[in-house]
Amino acid sequence: MSDDIFKKIISHAKEYGFIFPSSEIYDGLSAVYDYGQYGSELKNNIRKYWWKSMVQMHSNIVGIDAAIFMHPTTWKASGHVDAFNDPLIDNKDSKKRYRADVLIEDYAEKQFEKAEKEIEKAKKRFGDTFDEALFRSTNPRVLEYRQKGEDATAKMAALLDANDLDGLKKHIEDLEIVCPISGSRNWTDVRQFNLMFDTKIGSVSEGAETIYLRPETAQGIFVNFMNVYKTGRMKIPFGIAQTGKAFRNEIVARQFIFRMREFEQMEMQFFVRPGDEMKWYESWREERMKWHLAMGIPAEKYRWHKHEKLAHYANAAADIEFDFPFGFKELEGIHSRTDFDLTAHQTHSGKKLQYFDPETNESYVPYVVETSIGLDRTFLAVFSHAFEEQTLEDGSVRTVLKIPPFLAPIKVAVLPLVKKDGIPEVANKILDDLREDYMVQYDEKDAIGRRYRRQDAIGTPFCITIDYETLENNTVTIRHRDSMEQRRIPAAELSAYIASELKPKKT
RNA sequence: GCGGAAGUAGCUCAUUUGGUAGAGCGAAAGCCUUCCAAGCUUUAGGUGGCGGGUUCGAGCCCCGUCUUCCGCUCCA
Numbered sequence: 001m002s003d004d005i006f007k008k009i010i011s012h013a014k015e016y017g018f019i020f021p022s023s024e025i026y027d028g029l030s031a032v033y034d035y036g037q038y039g040s041e042l043k044n045n046i047r048k049y050w051w052k053s054m055v056q057m058h059s060n061i062v063g064i065d066a067a068i069f070m071h072p073t074t075w076k077a078s079g080h081v082d083a084f085n086d087p088l089i090d091n092k093d094s095k096k097r098y099r100a101d102v103l104i105e106d107y108a109e110k111q112f113e114k115a116e117k118e119i120e121k122a123k124k125r126f127g128d129t130f131d132e133a134l135f136r137s138t139n140p141r142v143l144e145y146r147q148k149g150e151d152a153t154a155k156m157a158a159l160l161d162a163n164d165l166d167g168l169k170k171h172i173e174d175l176e177i178v179c180p181i182s183g184s185r186n187w188t189d190v191r192q193f194n195l196m197f198d199t200k201i202g203s204v205s206e207g208a209e210t211i212y213l214r215p216e217t218a219q220g221i222f223v224n225f226m227n228v229y230k231t232g233r234m235k236i237p238f239g240i241a242q243t244g245k246a247f248r249n250e251i252v253a254r255q256f257i258f259r260m261r262e263f264e265q266m267e268m269q270f271f272v273r274p275g276d277e278m279k280w281y282e283s284w285r286e287e288r289m290k291w292h293l294a295m296g297i298p299a300e301k302y303r304w305h306k307h308e309k310l311a312h313y314a315n316a317a318a319d320i321e322f323d324f325p326f327g328f329k330e331l332e333g334i335h336s337r338t339d340f341d342l343t344a345h346q347t348h349s350g351k352k353l354q355y356f357d358p359e360t361n362e363s364y365v366p367y368v369v370e371t372s373i374g375l376d377r378t379f380l381a382v383f384s385h386a387f388e389e390q391t392l393e394d395g396s397v398r399t400v401l402k403i404p405p406f407l408a409p410i411k412v413a414v415l416p417l418v419k420k421d422g423i424p425e426v427a428n429k430i431l432d433d434l435r436e437d438y439m440v441q442y443d444e445k446d447a448i449g450r451r452y453r454r455q456d457a458i459g460t461p462f463c464i465t466i467d468y469e470t471l472e473n474n475t476v477t478i479r480h481r482d483s484m485e486q487r488r489i490p491a492a493e494l495s496a497y498i499a500s501e502l503k504p505k506k507t
Numbered sequence: 508g509c510g511g512a513a514g515u516a517g518c519u520c521a522u523u524u525g526g527u528a529g530a531g532c533g534a535a536a537g538c539c540u541u542c543c544a545a546g547c548u549u550u551a552g553g554u555g556g557c558g559g560g561u562u563c564g565a566g567c568c569c570c571g572u573c574u575u576c577c578g579c580u581c582c583a
Contacts, residue, residue, distance in 0.1 A: 007576090015518050015533080027556060027574045088508085088580070098580070191508080195581070216583080248582070258583095265583060319583090330583065374583035396544055417541055445535090449543035456543095467541055477542075484543065 006325035009387050010256055012399070016458050018042065018383065019257060031261045038458050039379075041409030041439060043264075046378050047243055049407065049504065050266045053291055054241045054371075061239035061268065062232055066220025068245060069201065072211050074219050077348040078341060080196060080212075087160070087168055089190045098179075100168050100190045104156045107177050111149030115142045165190040197247045197261075213247040218370060220244075221269045222341045225353055225366075229271075236355055236366055237280065239270040243375065255326055257376045264375040271366035273357065274339065280369045281316050281336040288334055288371050289320060294504050295404045297385050303328060314338065322381045331381060332373035339365040382407060386459060401459030402482055406502045410460045411438040415451050417467040419444050427466040430476065430491055437495055456481060462498060 013019040018039035022032035035043050055063045075081045087100040118141050123130050136142060152175055159167045169190045178185050196215050202208035214220065221240045228240050243266045257263075272280045285304075292302055300323075307317040316336040321328040342365045346353045354363040386403045405411070412434055416427040424444055434440050441460065443451045448465065455463050463479040469488075470476050476494065477486045489497060 011518060021575085030574070102580095188509090246583080259581095260583095263583065267583090333583070372583065377583060392543090398544075415542090419540090423541095447540070447542090447544085447546085450545090452543050454544095463543095465542065469541085479543085486542075 005387075006256075006384070008389075009325060009384050012387060012401075012457075013039070013256075013383065031259065033257050033260060038409040042382070042403065042407060042459075043375065043379050045407040045409070046382065047264075047266065047375060049295075050291075050373070050375075050378075051241070051243065054239070054266075054268050058239065060234070060237065061241055061270075062228060062234070063241045064221065064224055064228065065244065066217070066224060066242060068214050068247075069211055070214055070219060070223070072209065073348050074223060074345075075196065075212055075215075077344040078216075078219050078222075079344070080215055087165060087190050089169065089172065089187055100172060101156060101160060103172060103177055104152055104175065107175050108149035108152045111145045111152070115145035115149075118142050118145070195249050197249055215248050216246050216372075217242050217244045217265045217267050218269060218341070218372065221267065222345055222353075222368075225271070225342060226351070229355065236357065237270060237272045237276070239268050241266075241268040243267075255324075257380050258324065258326075258329065260376060265372060266375050266378075267370065267372045269337075270369045270371075271355070272369060274364055274367045277336045277338070277367040277369055278316065281334065284369055284371055285318060285334045288332060288373075292320065292332075295382065295407070296504075297381070297404075301381075301385060302331075305330070314340075322377070324380065325384050329377075331377050332371065335370045335372070337368040337370050339367050341368060342366065398453060398456060400456040400481065403459035403461075404504070405461035405481075406504050408459045408461050409439060410441045410455070410458060411462065411502065412498060413441045413443060413451070413455045413460050413463045415442075415448060415463055415465045416444050417448055417465055421468070422471065423466050423468070426470055430464065430466065430494065434495060434498075438498065452479065452484075461501070464494065 010019075014021075016038060017036035020034045020036050021028035022034050023029050051063060055061050089098055089100045089103065118139065119132065119135060122135050122139070123132065152171075155171055156168070159171060166189070169187060172187060172190075173185065176185065179187075197213040198210050199213065200208040201211045221242055224240070228234060229238075232238075244264065245262060246265050247262050249261060270280060270284065289302065293299055302323070303321050305319040305321050305328075307314070307319070314335045315338050318334050319330045320332040320334070322331040342353045345351075346365065352363075353365060355366050356363045382403060383401070386401045388400050388402055390398045390400060392398055401408075403409075414427050414431040414434070416423040427442065427444070431440055431442050441455070443454065445451070452463055459481070461481045463481075465477045465479065465486075467477070470491065474491050475488050476491050477488050478494070478497070479486045
């Protein structure tokens with residue numbers, strides 16, 4: 001059902017110039033897409049809406065545009081080099097994939113549990129006279145289990161450090177670890193999945209250094225913290241915002257533009273005094289949800305998802321999920337990142353990344369509350385929610401994109417009712433007047449009803465029609481996309497009227 | 508990456524057992540029209556994903572490959 005709608009949405013996106021598969025004439029490139037003539041407009045408008053809300057509307061937030069290439073140490077400090085390098089292994093019978101290190105850790109955990117069980121059993125047997133500490137340190141069974149577990153993880157750590165994947169596989173086989181699903185020991189080789197893209201910097205290939213395409217934009221903000229703080233006369237609390245491309249070599253990339261290898265993030269890192277972070281975390285959660293709702297999309301399409309298991313850098317995290325055609329999925333994350341990143345960069349760079357607080361007369365590494373939203377995902381949220389096939393009273397079907405007017409790629413279509421009697425000339429005059437302020441389109445081909453439908457299909461909120469009455473009193477009709485209703489207004493008032501209709505909703 | 512399904516015009520699809528491709532919508536040019544798709548004329552657009560094999564002959568059968576879609580571990 002919704003699968004069907006999703007397919008229609010993808011087709012529509014292509015057919016009307018919103019999104020094309022990348023390099024399609026060469027059969028495309030998996031999980032990479034291009035934005036077409038209307039798609040890039042919509043995407044730009046969403047980005048502008050975000051930038052205005054975050055930067056222009058906050059006197060204590062500034063924007064930057066950091067490079068995609070960054071010094072390789074950045075990613076050691078951020079934890080991405082380690083966290084994004086997973087050794088994976090498949091069980092050939094169950095077809096399940098596991099992280100090799102997790103399998104071994106689970107095995108070790110099992111050994112520890114066995115040791116605890118021995119202790120429990122002994123407790124029951126000896127009753128009150130039981131000396132747990134003595135038993136724990138002397139019982140051969142307990143010691144053996146604990147030793148097994150510790151050996152397993154110690155050896156694993158050594159193998160991981162040496163990047164010895166064959167050794168890791170042998171280790172799993174030696175420990176006789178079985179797949180929890182199939183129960184078999186029929187394992188594939190261990191393979192390393194590096195989720196960061198790398199490339200070489202330097203024109204000569206020897207001596208060239210491996211660098212990564214950033215997997216998140218946030219680090220470009222952290223490494224510029226001192227620059228912005230010093231040159232921008234910033235006082236805590238303050239934020240730094242940035243939009244830009246990020247790259248992840250996802251193992252599976254799916255669901256149209258929802259998960260792409262190359263995607264665009266809109267992030268804001270908000271620097272606060274340590275201890276204040278929960279207050280700001282709550283406040284930004286509220287503010288970000290308002291931003292979504294101000295697009296006029298109903299609240300029931302959104303929900304919160306609180307993280308139980310936190311990433312290595314966070315002490316609180318929640319996601320805004322959106323009801324996509326394939327279900328509720330993450331759209332934006334609001335994370336309290338503590339001082340993890342700045343402290344890590346301070347350690348790795350040897351440079352002080354601290355804020356001097358004149359009120360308390362002391363320096364500290366600020367805490368960070370991050371808002372991080374996927375631009376492509378927001379695009380998909382807006383687009384998929386806007387897509388509608390309406391059955392009208394006469395039984396005809398109207399395909400319409402109910403994109404929030406202020407985000408629509410084309411704001412106004414100017415349509416002469418007929419192609420004669422000087423009407424196109426008047427229409428072109430009006431078109432030129434509006435072009436200065438709005439993305440406009442002119443169409444004189446085919447019956448008027450068909451032209452309306454064409455504009456509906458690309459989400460144009462307003463169609464202006466010039467008719468014979470225009471020639472008499474210089475008034476035109478303006479048709480609203482969603483209601484299909486028209487009103488007649490003087491041509492001179494058009495620009496002001498449209499401007500007032502294009503404001504985002506206040507919440 | 509593994510398993511399953513599928514790749515024919517911009518989109519949705521047809522071509523019944525192999526005989527060298529069609530429709531609807533869409534697009535373009537024009538005609539007709541004073542306000543909500545489907546009026547008329549004309550036109551463009553496909554090396555049937557790509558490569559190989561079987562055959563007198565392959566969109567259809569076989570193999571390989573690429574891509575997409577649906578499930579699994581990662582994530583914005």
